[in-house]
Amino acid sequence: MNEYQSILSLYQKHKRYEVKIILFSCALLVLTSVFVALNLFRISPFILYLIAMGITLYFALRIRVESKNYGKLERFLKENDPEVLKNKELVFFIDYQLDHSFEQESKGLFKGLDDKNGRNNFEKKVSEIKDHYEDLVANTSIEQNIETSS
Amino acid sequence: MKLRRTLLGIVLAFSTAGIIATNTDAEAYQELYEQQDQQEIHIKEVLASEFISEEDQDLLNQGLDRIEEAEQTETRRSLRLLMEEEKKQLSQVQQRVVSKEAEVAKSELTQLIEKFETLEKKSQEPYIVAEDSLQIESLKSELKSLTSVQKVLPIRTLSGELSTLSTQMSENQSLLVDSINELKELNKESAQLFNKEYLLASDKEALKNAEEENAQYFEDADDFELVKSRKSDSQQLIRQLKTKQEKTEKDFQENKSQTNELVKTTNSLISEGDLTSEEKDKLSEVIQTLSNALEMTDYEPGDLAKNYTILQTNYNEFMSNSNQRIAAAKEKAEAEAKEKAEREKEEAAAQQAAQKSSNSSSSSSSTSSNTSSSTSTPSPSLSGEWYQAPSGYKFLKVESGKTYGQVKNKNNFKLITEAEASNYTPGHGNGYAKQ
Numbered sequence: 001m002n003e004y005q006s007i008l009s010l011y012q013k014h015k016r017y018e019v020k021i022i023l024f025s026c027a028l029l030v031l032t033s034v035f036v037a038l039n040l041f042r043i044s045p046f047i048l049y050l051i052a053m054g055i056t057l058y059f060a061l062r063i064r065v066e067s068k069n070y071g072k073l074e075r076f077l078k079e080n081d082p083e084v085l086k087n088k089e090l091v092f093f094i095d096y097q098l099d100h101s102f103e104q105e106s107k108g109l110f111k112g113l114d115d116k117n118g119r120n121n122f123e124k125k126v127s128e129i130k131d132h133y134e135d136l137v138a139n140t141s142i143e144q145n146i147e148t149s150s
Numbered sequence: 151m152k153l154r155r156t157l158l159g160i161v162l163a164f165s166t167a168g169i170i171a172t173n174t175d176a177e178a179y180q181e182l183y184e185q186q187d188q189q190e191i192h193i194k195e196v197l198a199s200e201f202i203s204e205e206d207q208d209l210l211n212q213g214l215d216r217i218e219e220a221e222q223t224e225t226r227r228s229l230r231l232l233m234e235e236e237k238k239q240l241s242q243v244q245q246r247v248v249s250k251e252a253e254v255a256k257s258e259l260t261q262l263i264e265k266f267e268t269l270e271k272k273s274q275e276p277y278i279v280a281e282d283s284l285q286i287e288s289l290k291s292e293l294k295s296l297t298s299v300q301k302v303l304p305i306r307t308l309s310g311e312l313s314t315l316s317t318q319m320s321e322n323q324s325l326l327v328d329s330i331n332e333l334k335e336l337n338k339e340s341a342q343l344f345n346k347e348y349l350l351a352s353d354k355e356a357l358k359n360a361e362e363e364n365a366q367y368f369e370d371a372d373d374f375e376l377v378k379s380r381k382s383d384s385q386q387l388i389r390q391l392k393t394k395q396e397k398t399e400k401d402f403q404e405n406k407s408q409t410n411e412l413v414k415t416t417n418s419l420i421s422e423g424d425l426t427s428e429e430k431d432k433l434s435e436v437i438q439t440l441s442n443a444l445e446m447t448d449y450e451p452g453d454l455a456k457n458y459t460i461l462q463t464n465y466n467e468f469m470s471n472s473n474q475r476i477a478a479a480k481e482k483a484e485a486e487a488k489e490k491a492e493r494e495k496e497e498a499a500a501q502q503a504a505q506k507s508s509n510s511s512s513s514s515s516s517t518s519s520n521t522s523s524s525t526s527t528p529s530p531s532l533s534g535e536w537y538q539a540p541s542g543y544k545f546l547k548v549e550s551g552k553t554y555g556q557v558k559n560k561n562n563f564k565l566i567t568e569a570e571a572s573n574y575t576p577g578h579g580n581g582y583a584k585q
Contacts, residue, residue, distance in 0.1 A: 018156065021156055021160070025160055025163055025164075029163065029164070029167050032167070032171075033167065033171060036171050036175065039175075039225045039226050039227060040225065041225060042222075042223055042224060042225050044172060044175075045168060045171035045172045045174075045175045046168040046169065046171070046172045048168075048171075049164045049165070049167055049168030049171060050164070050168065052164055053160060053161060053164030053165070053168075056160045056164065057157060057160055057161070060153075060156055060157060060160060064153065068153075070152070070153075071152065071153065071154075
């Protein structure tokens, strides 16, 4: 599986994130309510719900696929390149690339968004990633065509 | 942004669910606490019963303490179990309490019956008020209805009523006996009054009747108001008659002797004085009234003094009239005698003149004796109630040797000349005579 394919599978995970959280939250709410209703020992139900809430919050953070700068990226794109925002897959790709390919550099990139140079630099990086994405998409479609014809 | 929204959603969902669940849980516990409060009320009622044993008291108290401790630590299920257990214990204790109460009720009913029988015997005693006897009958029917009662309350209530009635009965009996004793005292007082002088026959009869009426209650009486009324009537009668007797006695002591004297004097005036028939009738009428009063046949206190004054006034007036008439008759008689003497004198002078020729010295002594016999004492003049002695005269009270210028009753005095009066001493003024 090439890089694009692996990122695409992560993107699929990202799309299911909210559903997972909702299902997990509902399951934990039901579980906690049943436990409270059973009244097995004397404790304030609110504490139990707080614990359940803690578990859910931990779970929500734990299964998160996008980086913690995903929101900032979205905001940047909304201001500078709204067209890209329409392609959720591309946005996820850019986030992934910034977080994994540039690693330490990505922190500096996001910090430099406040000044013009930093923004230009960031824009440049995003543009590179976009090109890379388009290449990957193109290569992937050629490969798929070859596989189909063969 | 998206992540924050998700996290916020989780917090809100769990917080809301937690708050709702906590409230529901608190309400569920509150419901249990209220049930326990109700049960506690029943338990405390049973604990307050005098028929509960010490073991049962400890049992229930321990149960209460256990639940009180568990209320803050145990789950609802445990609490319910504890409450159920407490309920069973309460039910068992209640049964034992009811059984004990029935036992006590039976014993107290026996005592109550004995108490009632004693009171019923007492109600047969003399001087028991009729109202109290009636209440005994009412209580008897109440007592009959209590024979199968398992509770002590109605028995104790009736016992209380019985005690109250017993006290009331004794007090009423004592009051009635006191009243009867007072009636007896009044009868003694009445008998003493009866034996006194100056009490009218009708009053004596009234006293006798009152005594007899009082005596009706001496053996037995059942109406306090009747006895009270009888006592009051009797007291009033005795007080009234006592006052009357005292007034009568005073009236007689002050007026009896002088009335008798005046009656005697008046009778002599009637028989000897010169009175008109109308005056005699008037005097006789007053004398008759006085005689009746003296004999107490027709008498009211003060009658003697009143009629004495009337008779005295009449007597004085009629005495004066009589004296005037007598004086007038005397003067007339004297005038006639004088006229007759003059006529005789003239006749004698004529005879003397006729005899002069024969014997001129024989008639001189007889003429002088006739002249001296014609002199007479002047009568006293009446001024108001007082007789004024004529000038040159004084009234003499023979018994005391005192002389007076004016008197009320001239018949009691002798008229003497001032020359004769010099032999006596002048008397001081009083109600009947003065200078």
